[in-house]
Amino acid sequence: MEPDRISSLPGHIIDHILSLLPIKEAVRTSSLSTNWRYKWTTLPEIVFDRECIAKTFEDKLPRIIDHVLLLHSGSIKKFKLSRLHIGVTDVDRWTLCLTRRHVKEFVLEIWKDPNQPYEIHACLFSCQSLHHLELFNCWLIPPSTFQGFRNLKSLDLQHVTMIKDAFENLVSAVLCLNQ
DSSP, rough: OOTTTTTTOOHHHHHHHHHSSSSSHHGGGGGSOOOGTTTTGGSSSSEETTTTTGGGGGGGGHHHHHHHHHOSOOOSSSSEEEEOOHHHHHHHHHHHHHHHHHHHEEEEEEEEOOOOOOOOOOGGGOOOTSSEEESEEEEEEEEEEOOOOOOEEEEEESOOEEEEHHHHHHHHHHHHTTT
16 A cells, blocks of 8 residues: 555645635545544634635535634634625624634625624734734724724725724824834
């Protein structure tokens, strides 16, 4: 019997190979063997978008994301939820989970009625580990104690509604870092 050459690769090479796969395919590698069962759980980037989720599975997506976040054991550098129709309570739960895990890049593109933007959960404003924040079709209402994200290096807001002070706090935090 021929040895399993892929499994005998160094860990960092296997991690790199898995990082190049969509999350759906990375999770599927767990069926290769017992050695591969949980390798995907340490991926630093988790992306859920139209490319990784078939239209037929979109109704199961909240359960799939819950499962991925529950089993994930490594640090999460980047989390992206893009171009999917998702319930507000689900996004709130994931945002809370990610802020507790010190996510560095958070990309949220909510595709709902543009007249009803998603209101960002208050816990996001306490996430000082953020380096990159990208929001689409959201509403920002930070708590009165919010002083900005001290580690934020890039900010991308599209179709975002916010109060004046929120914008000044976001921008001043980014400007202070670039000086």
